[in-house]
Amino acid sequence: MALGVAVPWDQGVSEYGQESMWRDTATADAERARDLAARLERRAKAEDEVAARDTYLGLLDIAAGERVLDVGCGSGAVTREIARRVGSRGLAVGLDPSPALLAVARELAHETGFGDRIEFREGNALRLPFPDRSFDAVVCVTVLSHVPRGRLPSLNWFESCGREDVSGSSTWTQT
Numbered sequence: 001m002a003l004g005v006a007v008p009w010d011q012g013v014s015e016y017g018q019e020s021m022w023r024d025t026a027t028a029d030a031e032r033a034r035d036l037a038a039r040l041e042r043r044a045k046a047e048d049e050v051a052a053r054d055t056y057l058g059l060l061d062i063a064a065g066e067r068v069l070d071v072g073c074g075s076g077a078v079t080r081e082i083a084r085r086v087g088s089r090g091l092a093v094g095l096d097p098s099p100a101l102l103a104v105a106r107e108l109a110h111e112t113g114f115g116d117r118i119e120f121r122e123g124n125a126l127r128l129p130f131p132d133r134s135f136d137a138v139v140c141v142t143v144l145s146h147v148p149r150g151r152l153p154s155l156n157w158f159e160s161c162g163r164e165d166v167s168g169s170s171t172w173t174q175t
């Protein structure tokens, strides 16, 4: 049965993510990057966020020695927790389009002692700069809703690695 209900929130939206402060971060200067990083680090410490992170990373069952990609890593809060889980023989790779945010992420990774097991790379979620099957798991936390035309992961995400996938409305993970 057709209900014929109008969906006001979807009317007039020509581009998803248009109003987001997290899009166009590639051009952020150092000052804006510090402000964005401070917001992310504050959020990462909140009790509910810690619990959620534990849950979605727990579902991935990350093992020592694995290689895990964090797409749209921002200041690297999730990347650092991944680095803790992969251990000294593993590798966490944080990808973000913002060189200035990545600079802050590198600083924080070194300060917390995880610098040697994290690589931060500049890049775009929609064109991952890695060959297929480069990773054991991929996470993308609160990113796609800020990416124009980013509602669906591009096909090469699914080809990037091997196991099953666990998705949520704003957090997307794949092993």
Ligand SMILES: C[S@@+](CC[C@H](N)C(=O)[O-])C[C@H]1O[C@@H](n2cnc3c(N)ncnc32)[C@H](O)[C@@H]1O
Pocket (backbone or CB within 6 Å): 022, 023, 024, 025, 026, 040, 044, 071, 072, 073, 074, 075, 076, 077, 078, 095, 096, 097, 098, 101, 123, 124, 125, 126, 140, 141, 142, 143, 146, 147
């Ligand atoms: C809300 S922040 C989330 C950061 C991190 N995932 C976290 O949860 O702490 C959104 C991030 O997506 C990044 N981003 C925006 N557009 C992107 C794109 N096209 N590809 C990858 N990352 C993007 C931003 O630079 C920003 O770091």
